[in-house]
Amino acid sequence: MHVLVLGAGLSGVTTAWYLAHAGFDVSVVDRRDAAGLETSYANGGQISVSHPEPWANPSAPWTALRWLGRDDAPLRLKLRADPAQWRWLLGFLGECLPHRTRRNTEAIAALAVRSAAALRALREETGIAYDHLERGILHLFFEPQAYRRACEKLPLLTAHGITARACGPAECVEVEPALAAVRERLAGALYAPDDESGDAFRFTQALAERAKAKGVTFHFNTSISRFVHHGGLVTGIEVADEVGRIGLLKADAYVLCLGSYGTQLAARLGERLPIYPVKGYSVTVPVRDAAAAPSVSITDESRRIVCSRLGGRLRVAGTAELDGFDTTPHPHRCQPLLDWLEARFPGAAETGEAQFWAGLRPATPSNVPLIGKSRMVNLWYNTGHGTLGWTLACGSASALADLMSGRPPPVHEFPFLRGALGH
Template sequence: MKVVVLGAGVVGTASAWYLRRAGHEVTVLERQPGPALETSFANGCQISVSHAEPWANPATLLKVLGDLGRADAPLLFRLRADPLQWRWCLQFVRECRPARVAANLRNIVAIADYSRRSLQALRAETGIEYDSLARGILHFYTDQREFDKSAHAAAAMRDLGCPRRTIGADELVRIEPALAGLRAQLVGGDFTLSDESGDVYKFTSKLACKAAAAGIDFRYNTTVTRLLTEGGKVSGVEIIDCEGRHQPLRADAFVIALGSFSAALLAPLGIGLMIYPGKGYSATYPIVDPDAAPTVSLTDDGHKLVMSRLGSRLRVAGTCELNGYSRTLDPVRCDAITRRVRALFPDACDYGSATYWAGLRPLTPSNVPYIGKTRYANLYLNTGHGTLGWTMACGSGRALADIVSGRRPEVEFAFAGMT
């Protein structure tokens, strides 16, 4: 079949790769001049299976309410006159019920674990290098109450097969010596050796190059304006190409991998995706003292930051702001990231040479992405991965290719449009 994939972020590029491997003729449409230049460009870079709890849970809800009014709050809601945002928030509250949290967690862990295994196989097959480190993820706590609560989350993950160990402060420092200066504040943490990290932009760019060499047609600087329908199917997409011309593009099947912009494109077709952008920030610092910088990927629970070593750089990402589609940098939030990282590792980096970035994570209220069929026979979804796009990309792309090809995916997951 001729398949058109809309979006060349990590999810869209992985989808195209697996669709081509399944024997399809694939075209990828991307409005940017290259792959992975929006949400996939500068995220936290963790492949975080064992720390992938849904944000929709009672503890997060209480945290958000407690931080209302704080400009530098890790999780910041700025309510707007936006019906989608209000509906999203109401659904988020519903997803915080214990039964929903448990069901969502099972789905998230299932697709995340499948994706990590798929990434490892793809890496072995292609030889792609992207500053990957398979040294695990270390989650540390400086608040005793939060650490005590984390034991329940770690136990829930172990019940689902994730080897997430609860450990003491001395063990934290043994695993990551760069935390030694923080020893007096540490109360404990947890560690998962099987988790990984790596530069998602490098990965996606190199995979796109290999995909193009395998025959996939990437059309950059191409904007999709609408989907064309006929007889219960999508007959084509209307595009503005790189030369500014409006034209239709026909195909047998279409895959939506547009992240936060998926909902607006599909709304005229009567498909109401519950996806709202969560603006996340990152800062990338040149490392000046390699021995003082962490080599294990870290999660700082108190400040909701993740940190990944990328060769001679340290990437720190986090915070989430529900405030529309603007990617404008807020200096208060940028300064808060650097202030915290400097306090943790004062001699590790050149903090005056930080590169700041903001991207729009496509959040569903449940944190479970949309993967699978729609009510249009040849229209498919692979979107809404939230903060876990890098973690879930290869698995969701591989599963989506199976669905388009008429096969049941190997992973147990609540795929859209499938019973």
């Protein structure tokens, strides 16, 4: 069976890989001239199994109110006359109810655990290099109350098979000596030793090369403009090449992995995907002093900022803006990330050589991705991974390949695989 994967980001390339592995004949279409050039390009680098709780949780509305109007606030909301934005926000508020948060956390945790195992197996099988480190993630807290609340959630992580432990300030510095400069200010941390970090873009490119070697065809510089369909069946996709020549690509089945851009195409089929772009920023800087730069990946929970060591570079990422499809990396939004780095790890990096970047997280209100079949007979989804697209990539793609091969993963482990699509 010939499957056309739409999009060559983390979701599309991993989908192509696992489908090819399962014996499908696979092609991939993307408007860019290589894989991984949009949201998967410069993310925070974390494989964060230890953070399954979605942004939509009971404390989120109050936290958002507290941040309102602050220039360095991790969250920024620019209200627009855009029904999709309002629908998404209402959906987000609904997902903040305690029972919804519990259900979403369980779904994400199950998928994240599967995903981490799949990533390890893929690494062993392919030997691909992407500046990955297996040194864990330290979730830092600078307020005692927030630290206490986080410690109360440890049993929940353990129940999902996720290893994490509470560390006082001294143990934090033992785990990551580069934290010595902020030791006095730390309330404590949760340390997840099995978590990893790595460069998602290098990974996506390397896996695309392996997929090509396995027989997957890539159509780059090819923009998808619409689905052609008849009687509930997708019969092709209309595409344009770089000089605007229109063509039609056909397959037996299609998988939509278009990040934040899938919603408009799906809407023309009558499918309303609950995905809205949530803009985030990152800065990438060369390491100046290796001893002062962390190699354990860091999440500063007080500022919602993450930091990962990627070979000779440090990547700092964060912020969430709801402001449509603008991807400009505004310097005034990137600067707080650099200031954070200098404050937490003084002298670690060549901040004068920082590269600024912004990308659009394809976010569902619940942060639970859409994995499964659409209402069309031969159209599938693997999209909407929001804040965790790198963490969940391999698990989602392998689960989709199982579904398409008629081997659905156990429903009690992955109830959302059917439920999230609303049918």
